[in-house]
Amino acid sequence: MQPAHDVVIIGSGINGLSAAALLAVSGKKVLVLESNNSPGGAIRTEQITAPGFHHDLFAMNLGLFAGGAVMAKLGGELSARGFNLVPSTKPFCSVFPDGTMIGVEADPAATVKNLAAIAPADVAAWEALTAKLGAWAPFLIGVLNADLPSVDAFKTLWKAQRALGTVGLYEMTKLALQSTRSFTDENFVSPKTKALMATWGMHLDFAPDIAGGALFSFLETIGGQLFGMVIGEGGAAKLVTALVGVIEANGGEVRCDSRVTQITVDKKRATGVTLASGDSIRAQRAVVSNVNPRLMPALLPDHVASEPSVKRVENFQSGLATMMIHLALSDLPPWTAREAREYNYVHIGPYLADMAQTYTDAAAGLLPESPTLVIGQPTVSDPSRAPEGKHVLWVQVRMLPLKLADGSSWDAVAEEYADLVMQKIETYAPGLAQLVIARAVLSPADLERYNANLINGDSLGGSHHPSQFFFLRPVPGWGRHRSPVKDLFLCGAGTWPGGGVSGASGAMVAKILT
């Protein structure tokens, strides 16, 4: 038995590390246990293709973290440890098969100019939505940063009612339940403007017809314009290194190669953990799990795991799968829509019909013919990630089957499918193939190998559909970052407010325990 810590945290994802850093700063003795050989979970930067090319293997866009509670509290400490944000004035664009594009810039006037060139009839609606987000943002951000349900969240909604009126509050509620197709049909005329918004829903698991998708499509599209997009200078892993630095400087520890195999439960209370090595570690105050909730019963003693209140979490559903293709390039892609070279993200839907079909195919276990592509060009704003004049490309393939219906394995089909994706990009950027110096493909199976939380390659750590979102995340009885076991708390993408590099759920747990 090793010496006791106040709080033992299982998993060093952004939320485990955020909770640990905030608790350590507040004087708690924390220990983070990570099964991998390095911390960070879905944040990892590696020279995976060729020397000198630094790829964010998973998350790249740090906008959620930049605007979140952890950055607000620890920003100074993190930057003192080498974590710097690189903003983009041109966050994202969508390119279309006819060679046109719509670019969203951090300057709303510039965006309107871009939109007017392609979809003039949508300009007035775009401006109205921009004004609406300006008015709604304090309340939406307030709810996203509050535990649910909580007094803080109710206070925020009450303030929203006073500021926006009952109809305004109901409009916000409608947005949270509406599909992207219904929302974009209400607001826009051009299929291109609709697609510009709908691709953001596809980042999560919101195909155009899934209820609840409008909230994400609206927030990310209009928010991208109002708040811009940021990446980490030199790679997202700098954030991980800086958070570990804060934890260690405040007396905490992050221990890698330390897989937790069981949470000790004494008299219905979590009291510590056992590692794969056989070592036992005591937690005086609490155990915090940064593990996908669906994997939790396997970590609990049988007599606890078999209780209905605990077993219920096995119903927590995954979103669909993701594949990553990383490229080392001798130049940026030769986009037909030439200005796309200036943007951090290039989206290829291209249209709502393609996205809807892609989702249906993937859910049925079939390989989509026209997957939605999120193409990250980080070297546009951070040239330090590649040798001079060269570039890295971050290609996220959305959405794919968790399991293939014909029984074949992802290991068998990944490279061939990546070829199809490359051919698709080539039709928008003819000549790309000649610029590729090296390529690395991470299939959904690889994603799970890197991080057990990404079950079957679900990059979201659990679907965000309304039945398991807001106060229902992950499942009834496991909300507010509590589990049915006393002093066993949860943070991470599988808990409110969901996936993404925000650290919000870690901050919420730290608040409970401080």
Ligand SMILES: Cc1cc2nc3c(=O)[nH]c(=O)nc-3n(C[C@H](O)[C@H](O)[C@H](O)COP(=O)(O)OP(=O)(O)OC[C@H]3O[C@@H](n4cnc5c(N)ncnc54)[C@H](O)[C@@H]3O)c2cc1C
């Ligand atoms: C390919 C991809 C691209 C993404 N892109 C973006 C993006 O650009 N922007 C964005 O905001 N979000 C993005 N996301 C989502 C975001 O990265 C994740 O939602 C977020 O990082 C998850 O954080 P987490 O706190 O849930 O922990 P995770 O990152 O899931 O980490 C959990 C850690 O716990 C460890 N662990 C699990 N079980 C045990 C155990 N038994 N014992 C010890 N350790 C254990 C795991 O090894 C892992 O390191 C992306 C995700 C993926 C996969």
